Amino acid sequence: MSPEADRPSADPDIRHDWTIAEILDLLQTPLLDLLHQAQTLHRRHNPGNHIQLATLLSVKTGGCAENCAYCPQSAHYETPVAKEPTLGVTEVLTQAQAAKDQGATRFCMGWAWREIQDGPAFDAMVAMVEGVKSLGLEACVTAGMLKASQAERLAAAGLTAYNHNLDTSPEYYGEIITTRTYGDRLQTLAHVRQAGMTVCSGGIIGLGETLGDRAQMLQILANLSPHPESVPINTLVAVAGTPLQDQAPVDPLDLVRMCAVARITMPKARVRLSAGRRQLSREAQVLCFMAGANSMFYGDKLLTTDNPDRQQDLELLAAIGAKPLEPFQDLPH
Template sequence: MFDLNNSSVAETADQAEALLKAPLLDLLHQSADVHRAHHDVTDIQKASLLSVKTGGCPEDCAYCPQSAHHKEVGLQKEHFMNPDAVIQMAQRAKSAGAERFCMGAAWRKVRDGAEFDAVLEMVRGVRGLDMEACVTLGMLQRHQAEALAEAGLTAYNHNLDTGPEFYGEIIGTRTYRDRLETLEHVRVAGMSICCGGIIGMGESLRDRADMLAVLANFTPPPESVPINALIPVKGTPLGHLPRVRAPEIIRMVATARILMPKARVRLSAGRDGFSISDQILCFMAGANSIFYGDELLTAPNSSLSLDKELFETLAAIE
């Protein structure tokens, strides 16, 4: 089990905090050098995300409109999707340019039975399309992680959300240790880990540094690190908070890139609030993946037409 009290975590948190506070142009220069040393900067992966079971989640995550605790949100609860329909949507996503297909279910934890069997069928179907497959289903037991790996799952997403000290301000229905245990099951089963967090929830700069330090001290670090900006949703406890400013997300991306040089750093939720120029700065800082499509589970995302313009701007001029 990962040791949160390991002295190297505190040392890395100090490093991360110093980076997050550094002059922005110096930070960008450093992270861009690290990025180019480990990646082809033109390789920006497009991942599509689908909610296969929406709403009614028993967790109380303060940011999430899918929580059953936040009744004022008024989210329409949707039943578990048919695997054939999900695979068809994956095919459409691939045709639109997506290389990775991610599926999320609003569950506290995975339960054995027909719905988990259907998830395994979805994974096999997506892999059969020659796409990467990722799921986020809540907490896992060891045998369930092994079943997902056997089905061909590329990666399991299970975000830490924030640093361990601030975590209790955001979630009360599961612990930080619960999250780490699920990630351990994923790693032992041989799958890639997709794990990041959210900024803009009222946390301090040190909380952001602490989260990145925990991730960087995994052995090995996550292959995929989503950096999300809070999308405040009316009816959730965090619905009153302001949107994250672009320099904050750029600093997080750059620091994540320096601390985890080999990871895919994913510019994730909240991207619809950033201009094309803001996003290009994130790519310069080290982001090399985006979620692609008009919706992220239940939240808006940058439209396909705007993303077409984004990638045309990035391309060489003929």
């Protein structure tokens, strides 16, 4: 946490001193009361019923050295996801243009790596970032651990945000991943922030964690100063061949609660509905928006996971009177 965390905020809604007990209490608040609190804060800090549409493309698929128990791209498991050739710059920018034409305003690119290696692959990533920004889109990258020098180079290329999720609490983390530490994740977030980029970091529910684990993950995110600008809330999509293949589905109301508490603790963040949205009914998604979610992944795929149909998403936004957020709105300059 940066030194700014100890300074009083000019906005009393913005705090960086949340306790696990406070957040656990919020997660257990009667749902209607929790929704009212979250929606009140949401309207105060995010007026206009705008929802960001972000498209996520897998640039490098499969063969990852990490052993994340939820991930079908890990080389440690036999899953339906095969290792594929890495996409080239031209193909990625073609898909970025298509995403823009279909209404997306943030283009996110993912590489199944443990960490970025300097060299031709990183050079190509930088070129992709420059190309996406030239299209007028926000550009986001997720590619594992990141060195300070690499963060600075991506920032110079115009990268809007770097995604690196915490996934769960520090205590439960070792049950899910052993090929890197929680401290490694926090170090990458620090490099991103120090380079002047915005931070995209959230987590996953449904991994077998406790309510206390969810509270601690949110506490760590909410006590970063400044808060992450984007907070993806994922629900596990159990994939055959992974250690979590038999995990029970998440109750959609648990996701609603996570969105609400993320909104209360990080009032200005873009809280993003991410993996697992295809399993949600329209009504469950609307409850998430009521709880303060104001971003969602938009497009047929999230890396290797199916996502709702674009047209269905546009119809849903129209039905609730929401509007797509224009790029670069409400981001620090």
